[in-house]
Amino acid sequence: MATVKESTARSSRELVITAQQHILEQQQAHAPDAGGTFSWLLSGITLATKMIEAKVRRAGLLDVLGSAGETNVQGETQQKLDIYANQALLHCLGLRDTVAILVSEENEEPVTFDRARETGKYVIFFDPLDGSSNIDVNVSVGTIFSIFRRPPKMDGGIEAAVLQPGWKQVAAGYVVYGSSTILVYSAGKGVFGFTLNPDIGAYVLSHDNLRMPHQGNFYSVNEAQAHTFPAPYREYIGRLRSGALGREYSSRYVGSLVADFHRTILKGGVFVYPPTRGYPRGKLRLLYEANPLAFIAEQAGGMACDGEQRILEIQPREIHERTPLVVGGRAELEEFQRCWRATQ
Numbered sequence: 615m616a617t618v619k620e621s622t623a624r625s626s627r628e629l630v631i632t633a634q635q636h637i638l639e640q641q642q643a644h645a646p647d648a649g650g651t652f653s654w655l656l657s658g659i660t661l662a663t664k665m666i667e668a669k670v671r672r673a674g675l676l677d678v679l680g681s682a683g684e685t686n687v688q689g690e691t692q693q694k695l696d697i698y699a700n701q702a703l704l705h706c707l708g709l710r711d712t713v714a715i716l717v718s719e720e721n722e723e724p725v726t727f728d729r730a731r732e733t734g735k736y737v738i739f740f741d742p743l744d745g746s747s748n749i750d751v752n753v754s755v756g757t758i759f760s761i762f763r764r765p766p767k768m769d770g771g772i773e774a775a776v777l778q779p780g781w782k783q784v785a786a787g788y789v790v791y792g793s794s795t796i797l798v799y800s801a802g803k804g805v806f807g808f809t810l811n812p813d814i815g816a817y818v819l820s821h822d823n824l825r826m827p828h829q830g831n832f833y834s835v836n837e838a839q840a841h842t843f844p845a846p847y848r849e850y851i852g853r854l855r856s857g858a859l860g861r862e863y864s865s866r867y868v869g870s871l872v873a874d875f876h877r878t879i880l881k882g883g884v885f886v887y888p889p890t891r892g893y894p895r896g897k898l899r900l901l902y903e904a905n906p907l908a909f910i911a912e913q914a915g916g917m918a919c920d921g922e923q924r925i926l927e928i929q930p931r932e933i934h935e936r937t938p939l940v941v942g943g944r945a946e947l948e949e950f951q952r953c954w955r956a957t958q
């Protein structure tokens with residue numbers, strides 16, 4: 615006969631599984647020595663994203679639309695919500711004593727905390743409000759994050775701690791503030807999606823062990839720039855359009871990476887941001903855009919590369935560096951690799 619504790623646990627699972635519960639369970643199953651520090655860290659991220667979501671939902675009512683007039687480190691005009699989102703993450707994560715270093719798209723330099731090595735275990739990267747140019751037109755925006763362990767010895771200083779290749783990520787995720795708000799995360803044991811239930815203020819499990827279709831029907835790229843793409847990319851898009859992969863492809867592109875990626879992971883297909891005349895090294899940032907999404911794509915059975923190599927094997931040289939990005943299902947990525955080899 616089940617004990618009271620067991621049956622209570624079972625019935626609460628049947629009712630709802632929150633992100634918090636799920637992370638704790640994953641931790642107990644796969645890293646019992648972590649002692650709750652990792653789930654405490656993730657709760658800082660979920661809290662910040664709930665604060666951001668509350669502002670995003672009221673964006674048309676509060677005075678948070680439009681540009682705040684400052685420019686960020688990439689020379690782009692910061693939106694007011696960008697600033698709020700950045701502050702929410704810095705605040706919620708800064709209070710977690712497990713955080714050693716925070717790197718944000720909106721801060722030129724890493725934010726460091728003077729914590730003992732045994733306490734400050736993690737280095738976190740984030741894009742606080744991706745796709746923020748879409749805020750004023752009610753198109754989905756999102757938050758992206760990537761978590762690394764701080765190296766055990768800090769011999770290489772802050773630089774070595776922040777310039778780690780993506781395969782060393784211990785977890786990554788994103789939140790899309792869309793028709794509903796969804797958190798998708800992976801700690802290296804599959805990908806899980808949680809939809810924010812506004813009635814109870816919690817992320818509840820909605821996508822258990824998310825898998826990306828082997829092949830899909832959509833490609834997502836800013837096609838207006840196609841005449842400036844390098845040859846392998848032009849060849850590739852041409853093959854997708856011509857039915858060479860045995861499917862009729864349609865295009866979908868809203869210009870919010872998180873939204874375009876989220877559709878790609880659920881429906882299948884490929885998202886491509888190639889080098890262009892305006893962005894010869896690609897537009898997207900390696901450490902807080904490409905790396906976390908590549909980690910999630912691989913965990914869901916997909917692939918991600920920068921043209922030449924796997925995104926997760928790139929050795930970063932600086933925190934805000936850009937990279938070309940091709941991410942999607944295996945069928946689409948294998949075809950991309952064939953086009954790449956054929957045009958070299």
Ligand code: AHM
Pocket residue numbers: 690741743744745746747836869870871872897
């Ligand atoms: P942002 O971080 O300033 O919002 O810029 C990144 C965004 C991505 O979300 C999106 O994939 C890309 O820029 C769209 O760029 P483009 O308008 O060149 O297609």
Ligand code: MG
Pocket residue numbers: 741743744745871903
């Ligand atoms: Mg972005």
